Structures are given as structure tokens and as C-alpha cells.
Amino acid sequence: MKPTEIAPDVYWLGFAVANVYLVGEKAGPWVVVDTSTPGHFEAIKSAAEEVYGLGAKPDAIILTHAHFDHYGSALPLATYWNVPVYAQRLDLPYLTGKARLAPGDPTTDGFFAFAARFLPDSGTDLGEFVHVLPDDDSLPGMPGWRRISTPGHTPGHASLFREGDRTLIAGDAVLTVNLDKLPDLVRKEQEVSRPPTPLTYDWPSARRSVQTLAELRPQGIASGHGTPMTGDAVADKLAEFAQDFAAPKYGRYVAEPARFDENGAVFVPPPPPDYLKGALAGLGLAALIGLGIYALSRRGDDDEGGMRRPIAVGPMRIEDLEG
Ligand SMILES: [Zn+2]
Structure with missing residues (x-):
């Protein structure tokens, strides 16, 4: 996997399902943001060594959220490097084996919903490696960056923002590919798009989170899915998208969101007939x-x-x- 530098000291690894980012200067602290699906230990380790040198070790692994396609390769990497894995508090139960996230909704809008019938439930146990992100908005191993809480897709979803050049690592709070349209997905067409519909549990929060991100006026958006977008037009595109943000027309979590606390889901709407x-x-x-x-x-x-x-x-x- 060839690392592509999409902003100064931000390297994109574009795996088939979900992206991984390596962030940090060669001489300074660096981190791995998200780890894609399982099976990418070797590819991520070699890409990191290509950028940071043989035997290089990050300060931390930071997860934007607790979905299987983001924590997938975290355990072997954390074990190999012996480094902490950070996430926001409300997503911790799904990384410590305490709870499973709410089920995906195959009955909702968009192409990707169809695929939700075949996705695993999200939840894993990364054991002693898991840590909660600091209460202030700082990010371990990421000087110059701050954490932006962007719940909705998952309750503890976090985005990462670097004020200096307005680079945004958005996780799945906003995407740069439209998972709702198969042709766009196949062509990997760059388009500011809503979070994956079958795995978003709270649409009003998801909309507010997109608005929060739009107010940052990012120069670059590096999402969990899709080819990162950079350039002067990005901020306007995101602002327009936030303005017209539309939840799916129907689906399990559309009329009423699921609710979560620090121990897991406290309310999950019943499944519509499939x-x-x-x-x-x-x-x-x-x-x-x-x-x-x-x-x-x-x-x-x-x-x-x-x-x-x-x-x-x-x-x-x-x-x-x-x-
Ligand atoms: Zn996700």
C-alpha cells in the first residue's frame, strides 16, 4: 500500500473498504488514525516504515469511531508496537468487549444499505490498549490538532482538525464518496456525502455534526471512505452540503434515533420489516x-x-x- 501525502505530514492509505491515515512529522511524534478492516497489519506497518523509517513506532493509534472497518487491524498493530489505542468515551464500550453497537439497518435508503445484510455487528475487545481521549480537545501524539466531537454516525464519533492548514480528518461524519450510489462508488467519484446510511444511528446529531465541520471551513477533507478532497473549493462544497443535508427518507433510525450512554445502547428502535x-x-x-x-x-x-x-x-x- 503506497502512502500518499495529501497535506503536509498527513499520509493516506486507501484500502478497498476504509482509509487509514498516518499523521506526523518524520522527526516528531506520529500516529495512525483508524486501521481499516482486519487483515491490514502488514500493509499498514510497511507503509508506516516507508514514511517514518524501519522499526519506527507511532505514539498512538487513534480511532475516529468503533466500527469494524475502522478498528479492524488495531489489535495486531497495538500489540506489535505496544502503543495505546484512543477513542472518545461513548464509543469505548464497543472497543472493550462490554457491548455491541446497534445493529445495521438494511431497510434504509441507498445502495450501501443492501450490503448491510452481510456486515458484521460492530464490537471488539482491544483490552488494555484502549484509552479514552483526553477531556480537553487535545490529541495524543498530534500537536497542532484538536478533537472535534461529531456524534451521530456513532455516539462517540470524533473528527480531527488541524487549524494551521485547515485539514480535517472526518472519519465517517462526512464522506468524500457517495455510498448510496453504486456507480459513484465504483468510479470512486469525489463527492461530499452523508455518513454510511445503514450504520448511522442518530440523524439529527449527524446533521449537527456536519454543520459543526462545515463551520471549520476546511481546506482538505480526509474521510473514512473515498478519495480525500483538497483545495479552495472544499469549504464551500461542505457548507453547501451541510445546508442541504438530508437524512435517508426511511429506515430504522430515521424517525427516532437510537440512544446510548457510557455502557452501551439504552434504546434501539425496533427493526422495520425487511x-x-x-x-x-x-x-x-x-x-x-x-x-x-x-x-x-x-x-x-x-x-x-x-x-x-x-x-x-x-x-x-x-x-x-x-x-
Ligand atoms: Zn463507520
Whole structure:
């Protein structure tokens, strides 16, 4: 994985699912921000050594939030380097094995929601490596940067901002690729976009967080997903996006947000019916019936001179397939 410097001393590692950033001067303290999905230990370690030198060790790993595609490779890296992993307080239960985050919502708006049926629930145990970020807005190992609390996508979501050149590491509070549209996703088209819809548990907070970030007038946005955006136009694009911010039209967390405290979820709205799941189950069953009929008909072929018996298939309802 080739590190790309997107702002002074900010290196982007663009893995297939989620981004990783290496932040810090070669001579000074440096950190790893987010660790993508599991399986990237080797790639992140080598990229870090390419930038900071063989055997270099960061001061910390900082997680913007406790989703599996951000903490995925954190444990092997923290163990190898023996460094702390920081996150905001309200996301800690999902990094210490205390609780699982609220379930994803496959019934909501956008292409990525479809994929939520196949995503793991977020929650892991990084053990003794986990630490809460300082109460002031400082960030360990990141002089010149400050923490901006951006809840909504997750309750303890944090964004990181460097006033000096107005660089924003936004996690999933705002994205630079539209996960709702498959063609945009495939083309990796740069576009200021809302957080991943099936995994955002509080839309009013998500909207406020985007407004908070827009007020910073960033010159560069480095998000958890998408190719980072830089340049003079970025601040206006984000301001426009914040102005017109739209939650999904429907979905489990749209009418009423989930609520969380320091121990985990205290209220999760009930799941809406997943009609597509029923349809998919129906398709699966139809395929099975088709295979069964085919197998029976083949058996008929083996009967020398035997008569083909008609096979009766009764009416089938999708409701029969559930439960
Ligand atoms: Zn996320």
C-alpha cells in the first residue's frame, strides 16, 4: 500500500473498504488514525516504515469511531508496537468487549444499505490498549490538532482538525464518496456525502455534526471512505452540503434515533420489516424447488420406459419462508 501525502505530514492509505491515515512529522511524534478492516497489519506497518523509517513506532493509534472497518487491524498493530489505542468515551464500550453497537439497518435508503445484510455487528475487545481521549480537545501524539466531537454516525464519533492548514480528518461524519450510489462508488467519484446510511444511528446529531465541520471551513477533507478532497473549493462544497443535508427518507433510525450512554445502547428502535430479505429467501427457495424438480425429472429419465409423473407444487407465500 503506497502512502500518499495529501497535506503536509498527513499520509493516506486507501484500502478497498476504509482509509487509514498516518499523521506526523518524520522527526516528531506520529500516529495512525483508524486501521481499516482486519487483515491490514502488514500493509499498514510497511507503509508506516516507508514514511517514518524501519522499526519506527507511532505514539498512538487513534480511532475516529468503533466500527469494524475502522478498528479492524488495531489489535495486531497495538500489540506489535505496544502503543495505546484512543477513542472518545461513548464509543469505548464497543472497543472493550462490554457491548455491541446497534445493529445495521438494511431497510434504509441507498445502495450501501443492501450490503448491510452481510456486515458484521460492530464490537471488539482491544483490552488494555484502549484509552479514552483526553477531556480537553487535545490529541495524543498530534500537536497542532484538536478533537472535534461529531456524534451521530456513532455516539462517540470524533473528527480531527488541524487549524494551521485547515485539514480535517472526518472519519465517517462526512464522506468524500457517495455510498448510496453504486456507480459513484465504483468510479470512486469525489463527492461530499452523508455518513454510511445503514450504520448511522442518530440523524439529527449527524446533521449537527456536519454543520459543526462545515463551520471549520476546511481546506482538505480526509474521510473514512473515498478519495480525500483538497483545495479552495472544499469549504464551500461542505457548507453547501451541510445546508442541504438530508437524512435517508426511511429506515430504522430515521424517525427516532437510537440512544446510548457510557455502557452501551439504552434504546434501539425496533427493526422495520425487511421485505427484500423475504424476497431473497423466496428467490433462494424458488431456486431450491427448481433444482428439486430438475433432480426428480432426471430420476424419471433413468426409469426405462417409465411414465413421467407430474409434480405438484402448491402455492407459496413469502410469509411461509420467514421465521
Ligand atoms: Zn463507520
